[in-house]
Amino acid sequence: MSADTPKPREFTGRHMLFIILAFFGVVIGVNVIMATFARTSWTGLVVENTYVASQQFNQKARNGQAQAALGWTGKLTIAAGEVRYSLRDAAGNPVPVRGVKVLFRHPAYEAEDKTVTLTAASGQIFTARHTPKDGVWIVEIDADAGLAKPYRDVRRVMISRGALQ
Template identity: 75%
Template sequence: MSAHSRKSREFTGRHMLFIILGFFGVVIAVNLTMVTLANTSWTGLVVENTYVASQQFNRKAEEGRAQAALGWTGNLTIARSEVRYSLSDATGKPVPLHGVKILFRHPGYEAEDKPVTLVLASAQEFAARAVPKDGVWTIEVDADAGLAEPYRDVRRIMISQGALQ
């Protein structure tokens, strides 16, 4: 036998420890990555009963098309801890409103949802001094314009430093 012959390596408990630590390290890293991606990309769309929501879809879509045919535009401003909303028709003239309710929906936590009733502040503009904390919100505006159903304006907004971005 030569002096340069190779000595075979043994598989020890230390090798097994490194394999197990490496395996679980990869699993934990992948889980943390998936949690981070889920928290930053989830739209927050939640319904209590998906079957009922699917049955109402066509009716709501038709209502949306009828509302879009009016050509009305909702004007939303959020600044200095105040929410203001008005509605204008296709020619830019103000639409007379009888009341406005806004629901601020937090995309991730239903407990953060905040309903706000606006009051008449000036000619055809409704306002309230209630702005939710900074972040991304879905707002649902129900404006009573004397139609059979309230005018519905749903938007995804960003509030930063108490103002609409």
């Protein structure tokens, strides 16, 4: 009885070439994908110049304290595709406002940012049609209430099913 034993395959230079090409192909492919994701997503830029921003910090803090001393409170509602904002003084009376702009900023993706200008409805309530995508948003509200600078209201909010949570 003679059994044909299979002859072991020989590892050649061609096999090594394919292994090296496959390895570097995977490495280069992953690098290209990661570079593309990095280029098309959030830049990571918070301020243009950190030195200038640090020099302006104390003045911005004083402005915020002066605004807080007014005792005004803003009411923001987002539901049914409508953004509504109103501003009341410390006594609960409506503050006369000339105009309101709202910037919806996505915390990690600048391409989703959107500025919405609200128009006067009734009783110092300002509205606009806008439905932000579900998720976390930083909402920056600038209300022109006749002060030297616009009244600024910044909030981090969660939108779920088109409504403020």
